[in-house]
Structures are given as C-alpha cells and as structure tokens.
Amino acid sequence: MTTTMSQACPLALAPKLSTNKDLAPAPAPGDIPRPDISWFPDRKVFLNRVEALRLLYPDRPTTVPAGWPTQLNMARAWSGSDFSDDGKEYIVQFDQADLAEIDEALVHFKSLPGDLGPDDVSKETFPLPGLEERLEAISQEIHNGRGFVVLRGLQPDKWTNMENILVYLGVTSYIAEKRGMQDFDGRMILHIQAVVEDVKKHGAMPNSPYVARAQPFHTDLCDILSLYALNTAKYGGESFLASSAQIYNELAATRPDIIHTLIKDDWIFDEFWQGQYHTRPLLFNFEGQGPAFQFSRRPLTGSHFSPHHPDVPAMTEIQAEALDAVFFAAQKHKVELKLQKGDMMIFNNFAMLHARSSFHDEGEQRRHMLRLWLRNEELMWKTPRELERLSWECYGDHEWRAKRVWDIERSPPELRVKYRRASCA
Secondary structure: OOOOOOOOOOOOOOOOOOOOHHHOOOOOOOOOOOOOOOOOOOHHHHHHHHHHHHHHOOOOOOOOOOOOOOOOOOOOOOOHHHOOOOOOOOEEEOOHHHHHHHHHHHHHHHHOOOOOOHHHOOOOOOOOOOOHHHHHHHHHHHHHOOOEEEEEOOOHHHOOHHHHHHHHHHHHOOOOOEEOOOOOOOEOOEEEEOOHHHHHHHOOOOOHHHOOOOEEEEOOOOOEEEEEEEEOOOEEOOEEEEEHHHHHHHHHHHOHHHHHHHOOOOEEEEOOOOOOEEEEOOEEEEOOOEEEEOOOOHHHHOEOOEOOOOOOOOOOHHHHHHHHHHHHHHHHHOEEEOOOOOOEEEEEOOOEEEEEOOEEOEOOEOOEEEEEEEEOOOOOOOOOHHHHHHHHHHHOOOHHHHHOEOOOOOOOHHHHHHOHHHOOO
C-alpha cells in the first residue's frame, strides 16, 4: 500500500484557478491589512463589526436577491430544538438480526476468491438483503429529507482495523457507493485522531482533524460525509450539525443583505500552495434543492496553524461580517450529537454545516474516527458550475484518485503536518 508523499503540485491537473491580484489592494508582501477575524469566531468582535458597518452602510439591501427564495419550507430546514434529547428522530438502532447479517456479509466478502481489499467492497460483494431497503430509505432521507442519520449498535472492538473498514464500506455502499479522494496522494479514508506526539517529532502544528481542539462550523469538499466511531474520548468531542436551510431562513428574514454578500464570486480561498488562491461564492442555489453552503473557514480567514501566504489578498469587512453571521446562526440552530463507540454518522455535506467540540483523551479512551467522502450518483445534488473543480478533485478520474491509498491503522504523520490543503476546517 502506497504512503509516499507526492512532491508534484497537486493543482497541476485542476481547471485553471483565478489569481486576479486586483481583487484586493496589494501592498508589500506581509503588509496586507486584514480584518480582525479569527478562524474560531469571537462574538464580541462580530457584534462590534455589525454595529460599525450598520453606521457606515445604512442603505444595504432589504430583500433577498432576485431569483432566491424568501424562505425554505422543507424537511432539511430544522433547528436543534426540533429534536428530542435522546435523538430518536435520527438514530437508527441495529438489532441482533441486523448485526448477524453484517457479520455474515463480512464472512462472505472474505471468502471470495482473489486478493480483495477495500476497493472491492460493494453491494454485490457485501450482501445485506435484509438491511438493503432500510439503508436505501436512509439514503433518501439524507439526500431529500432531514439530511442526516446516526447508525448505532456496531461493535468495532470485535473486528480488526481492516475488518472495521470493510464493514464500514459495506454498510455505506447501500447509502452512497462512490468514494471520494481526500488528499492528493489518493487517500480514500482518513483516520481522525489527536496526534500530539507528532508535534514533537515534526516540529509543526498538525491540521485540525488531528488535534483535540474544537473546530468551527464548516463543510467538507464532498457530497456525503460519514464518520465511524472506532473509539471515543474520555470527555468532549461532541459533534454539531446545523441546517443550511435554517441558516438561510434566519439570514433571509433578518439580514437579507448578507445573502447578497454570500452569493458573490469574490470570496478568496487560499490554496495554501505557493500563494495560489481561487475565488467563488460561499452560498449556492442548488437546482431542485435550493440554497446551501460550501466552504470552510481556514482558507478564508487563515489560522495560527495555517497562516495566509502574503500574496493572498484579504477579505473585506463586509465579508468578515457575513462569514461570522453564518457561524452564529449555525450556533443558534445546531443539534448536538454525542456519538458512541460503533456509531456511524452520515450526513449531506451540502444540507448542513458541521462542527466539533474540543476533547480529552485518556488511557484507552482515545477518540478515533474513520472519515469517508461519499456520493450516490443516482440521488446526488446537481453540482453548481463554481463547484465543478472541487467535485472533479474528489470524484473525478485523475492520476491521484487512481492511486486509491487505504491507510488501515492510521493516517501518516507527514500528511497531518505538511499537507495542510488536505484538511477542511
């Protein structure tokens, strides 16, 4: 299995980037003035900016842009208060018959001739006849309903790491069978763990998925995102989801001018590769589905562990206000999910934003999630033109995806420290 780091520029095959240096003033390198906005938002800074801009720009738009809805009335427009504390609305509990069928499917896969591995797991090689109809209904719920589900009852401790990956792929094959590439070395699965020992070894701060700090609301680069909890932390590490439709409704009703800002194509995304960047909107009107977000904060704000290249232009104060407004609307409407060992959380990456609290590992209680980026080619949302490049990087036919690297035990430390672009938050 290949784990060697590629030294080629990962953007070489991608569609041409926008590198328009006229998007912002260009003082001497390192001297670009930037708004006071942090990777993890500060409410006081946000409220001060809101008041200052209110006085500076009193005549901003009071209605949503032409062609955009005033409200979204659909199943995915929910608030956290709509769900009970026990999560009965979105938790699917596997019973003993279900678990026995999953065990039988694993035995069947391992009995097949040839040297089969993760790439060979499919509905055909991992048969779940009793669960198939329910899992396909869950896929419909993820794509066209509430947008998320938690599958509960699996017992990862009874399987090896490879067997857990095979089970994970087998179950999710019935929800979204196509798997996306998660970095430019062709990794198809990521191990999300805190790896503080790597800081000492490599002398740099790893990306967010690989440390215990909290992560702000963001989306990943895929259609469907899945996390399988092989283990949980001593405490903390809660997951949060927020409906993109509900965030849109909140802003459309209270600050429609922010909708105008979010749909403009002048948002600057740092590529974290030799000063390259591209521009696009944060909010998209998906055909047949309505408004939804696609962005993470780190390429927009930079961070202490991943600072902007000095050649990357700054966002505006109005953009800073809009970006934090999305975060605080997500905070207001979020649902908290306390995942248990063996849970699979699967959700529509376009239909919601997600975040995570900080956590503390101790002894055998060490948080370890397996992440997949998935797509159901029959139910997928139509990709907006501005996101075609990201879609191609994740699911397209190119030399990096052809490598199909499957890390069975953990993700390599070099990836966690050096290749910041493989991280989303």
